[in-house]
Amino acid sequence: MAGACGRAQAPASKTAHPPAPPHIVLIVADDLGWADVGYHNEEVRTPHIDALARAGVVLERFYTQPVCTPTRAALLTGRHPIRYGMAYGPLKPWETSSLPPETPTLAEVLQSAGYATALVGKWHVGHSSRAAHPGARGFERFYGCLQGAIDHLSHERAGAVDFQRDGVTVGDAGYDTDLFAAEAVRIIEDHDPGRPLFLELAFTSPHTPLQAPDELVAKYAQLPERRRLVCAMVEQMDAAIGRVRAALQRRGMDGNTLVFFCSDNGGARRDGGRNLPLNGGKATSFEGGIRVPALAHWPGRIEGGRTAAQFMTALDLLPTLADAAGATLPAALDGRSMLAQLRGGEPLAREDLFFCDQDDEGNYWHALIRMPWKLVRQDRADGSVEQYLFDIAQDPTEKSDLAAGNPEVVSALAAAIAVWRAASPGEPPHSSEPPEGWKPPKDWAEPAR
Structure with a gap:
């Protein structure tokens, strides 16, 4: 603005400070189908997820792999899991595959940019050695399970407890969704907001075994048994997400937190998951198996109230979140940063x-x-x-x-x-049955080798 003498006024400050890097909360649901969220299907009550959807951008073309381990490997590395032999199935308790040590993870990339890093919930990309565990792959804090599924109440897999904090098995009693929420809240409340935080909150719901609080199951009494259990598990997960968001608000972090929410694959139809109107479901390559609910929320940086048709995949999460953080990207990624598209830029044509x-x-x-x-x-x-x-x-x-x-x-x-x-280096066929003589460890936190 020109003054009376026609000269520009001096700026209020000589130094323009770049915006602080955002806190990043990556929320991953387990076997959540297209029609298992309220904003796609009013049958399910998910008020907190729906609020994020209304205030953020809903991704209507977000793709994963058909099952959990390959998707989690993809989002953590930005490289297609077929390149390192983790593409064709969920990692079984008797299998020894893990993320290649030479491939940086999202946690390692953000850690190198000054982030505090924490994983709460499900890992499922390597358990057979300490080098494969979260603490060796960039996560400074880990609370949860190594395996692909645990009993939600006893926290057991194959007869042994798979529930730990930083490499030590814990006997915390309770429903795992609630325990994960409490730990995430604890991490946020203990965190110095002056340092950026990366928190991956990887729920085990609504993956089998189908277990949920009785009072929530009763709310869906009109539905078939498995469907009512899935809906109750999702509603409990939604409440947990609400508690985490409330903690961010109490700490004054919510205004500069990028929340990304997605499922790891489509719903398991035989177990009550629902993907309609999409075709197929978990463990198939039809749309119902690989096109999943997803959204991004970042106040003031991502315009809310929008639906984006941009094709985006789990491979894009590492480059996109690293871009938002101002972190240096690893070489040879298969994914691409979609930050500009999340913020309303023109859609990009995608490679195969x-x-x-x-x-x-x-x-x-x-x-x-x-x-x-x-x-x-x-x-x-x-x-x-x-x-x-x-x-x-x-x-x-x-x-x-x-x-x-x-x-x-x-x-x-x-x-x-x-x-x-x-491109595969060779991946042995996966078997749903353990090899002869295999026995689970007494303590999943202690690696088998």
């Missing part, structure tokens, strides 16, 4: 997006998205092959298989899938 899994029957599922096309290929254990082609730009619920009328497209996408498969 590849998905894969091995189901419990030994069938291999693959999918490749090359807009507007998506090819789903099932290589069955008996040697037969089924291929389905969808125009997901016009048919996002995969109602019309167009493979027969588009053989050239099928051939091109199948060839691209073959190239991705060739």
